[in-house]
Amino acid sequence: MKGRMKKGKSPSSRRGEIQHLYQCYTSEQTILPVCALLKFLHKEQMELTANEEMAESLIDRYEIEETARESRSMTFEGFLRYMESKDCCVFDQAHTSVYQYMDQPLTNYFISSSHNTYLTGDQLVGRSHLDAYVCALRKGCRCLEIDCWDGPDMEPVVYHGYTLTTKILFKDVITTVEQHAFEVSAYPVILSLENHCSKEQQEVIAQYLISILGEKLLRTPLDHPTTGDIPSPNKKKVAKALSDLVVYTRSVKFISFSHSKDNQNYYENTSMAEKKARKLAKASGSDFVEHNQKFLSRIYPAGSRTSSSNYNPQEFWNVGSQLVALNFQSLGLPMDLNDGRFQDNGGCGYVRKPAVLMSSQKSFDPSCSQHRQKPTHLLLKVISGSNLPISRSGKGLDSFVRVEMHGIASDSRRKNTNTVKNNSLSPHWDADMNFSISVPELCLIRFCVREQTGLLSSEFVGQYTLPFTSLKKGYRWVPLRSRDGCSLDPATLFVFVWYS
Template sequence: MKKTKVSPSRRVYIQNIYRCYTSEGSTMPASALLRFLHIEQMEKAASQETAEGLIDRYEIDQTARASRTMTFDGFYRYMESKDCHVFDQTHASVYQDMEQPLCHYYISSSHNTYLTGNQLVGRSTQDSYVSALRRACRCLEIDCWDGPGGEPIVYHGHTLTSKIFFKDIILSIEQHAFEVSPYPVILSLENHCTHGQQEVIAQHLISILGDKLLVSGLVHNTQPGQLPSPEDKAVVVAEKLSNLVVYTKSVKFHNFAHSREHQRYFENTSLGEKKARKLAKASALEFLQHNMMFITRIYPAGSRTLSSNYNPQEFWNVGSQLVALNFQSLGLPMDLNNGLFQDNGGCGYVLKPNFLRMDLGVFNPNSYRYNLKPAHLLLKVVSGSNLPASRSGKALDPFIRLEIHGPNSDCTSRDTDTVRRNSLNPHWDTAMNFTISVPDLCLIRFSARYQTGLTSEFIGQYTLPLISMKKGYRWVPLLTREGYSLDPASLFVFVWYY
């Protein structure tokens, strides 16, 4: 009878690592823990004080703490802690330069923010704005139409989507705009109202938002003829109501040459995804240079009646700032958006790489060769833990798909082998090597899946920028399609890149 291979648990694997740094039967001294931090975790700045701090934080055995050593249980607690999270915890706070002009940032942006479902019969609600703001979305769309009793309403025009009052949306925005992020919120107003109700819109913005509404230029702007930075003031900026527009006046896009000649620094353009895609393919360098000076908003095609999303990466690659997505629609595009914008403290603003802010002549997103230093990535998927079981209770066959997202030259995916009938503690120990041409644009997505015959079924995922990924032995949390934690489900990996 053939024996079934027993997968070692994560605890056993970590115990083997611990034994490499201790003598038989002894505890781990701070000096050995420091060697582990230097050699395995690649934390070159770690010191004896760092190691002793970890002992104080995770060791509960009083004798071990007094002798400045760590038992295996303390080491295991450390390895399961945020200090060993794959996401660099220094990036969980705002750490980037926030005094650059607004056009130098990716800005988390929502399309048809009022909808909870599709664009034909979906429900509209102000709660969708609260949800987006609590996810640090910094650009909200409001489609305004004439409503009853002189009160403007919001809905997807000429459809059966439900209607809500504009005033109620602004009340929600006033209450929640800066709960999660202190940086500016842009209101993208798609105005279909008659002159009388436009005046009501302006009155509501002024009376409800008060001094939170930006109504005049910021006199302490860094340079004349330049957009302010996110740091200048925590304000709400109206995009398309003429008398209240200051820095994001929407103008029609003709071509890049026309923009160079006529567009002013405080004017921005909105492009549908199809037109933007054609421009990105035919004139990538001009598009990229345009976005060094001006803000561009990209929105989903009108044919996406079910509120599906395009892949935002293709427009981040040319430096577009306001890449607007349907936040209510789940799947890969929103996973990438959430992954990018968890960087820089999850504040909704992420500084673009310097080659997308300055014309250095080193990057063309349509090329396969760049004058940039590539990254060589080794990623070993060691094991999983507590993956969700099937509703039927049937044993499932999990595998991990590792996806690289960036310019076309870097986009790829690879799978581990499938582990048969083990979702509790599957063990893969699969190493994958990648050469990444543009590390600063790279997002890594871990996708856990169950093999189901010739197809596979989604379990959970986690996405983060390569530049936010810690080296060494790390654990990866898994999230649902909705972005909620699947704790205690996680992966255990080893990461190394240079």
């Protein structure tokens, strides 16, 4: 913390804390010259590539007082505008657009995937609705599930078979997909068809796919220079359906890793329920990682989750499974992690798997805790909050912040600040937290604000999740989101981040 934020200092708001920082760098002067701003960028924000030109561009962008701009300086108001801008967000703004290489085989990416995409509620009596597909696609989802059954008048329907969930027409689902597939991402959508239809209605399905999706449907294998390899996401098409139309992801039954190695084709994928996948991950994690270097694997929630609850997706990303499918309609921790993971790489729904999962030389087993000689040390100082929602009773929150690490089992930890009573406007925690992380490239960090409701009970207020690899050092603000992933703006946390 470079000794700047003194313990016991409780400015009334984040503004006060920023004023304190500003004064540390103006020293005797009343205004911040460009050289002092540059020093702040290097020393506190760890913007090591910053030069005078960059500091001047910040003055141009955030300083509105003419005389200060002309003298290449920043008033406190300009500095405050900069500190509250996206430039000081905890999430690396370079990661808000697609920055990863998109020309690797699909097996090298985590792909945002939805389970029972048609449902808006539980799996027994919930509603099936086209809006569920629109919502998933708008969240950057790139693998949709469509359960197809014979319907009246030769019109196939989509619903959760043998239950009381409502039915929607297959042709309406495909029309919806066609309209919204590429609204937020230009990269391929995989349609996972669970086919329960008669031969006659299967032909109807194939015709709808061809006539409605038209040019967007991938119907023949792409010319791919590395034959014997699944294509990359850069081949921009919607994909998959029925015998001739199933080009790249024909589903096959999983027997064993050695059976797959000897018999499985590169264009075949395996789909398995969470319990089986969990057992395999625990018993032979490194074999699972190796399997996922060659083949796509899709994991889906257990059938016993009738309320459409979700498992923690992190445990399957840890073994390199690409299609870790969740019930997008069910809010809570698993979907927060999914949103955090896929906020990366411009929210395009494809995120490169880290090198540790792709190495053919070194085998990686996420359940072994000793991974590298030198773990990463993370220091997080949770300084304060600003404009938090007021409690249901209408008074200020009794709030604390829980910081969670989600990675391999030995890296997964959580720590709480103390509780600040009756203050939603500007609670001040000033809490230091230290974490040791052995595989940071798999790690997600979740900031969760909670309201203390009893001695051992607390309630969710807001959260924000991001990959460790998108975490910016220095004094940063954390935007908070509601249970359903919507912005709680202007509610934020103010933190200091440092890691080595």
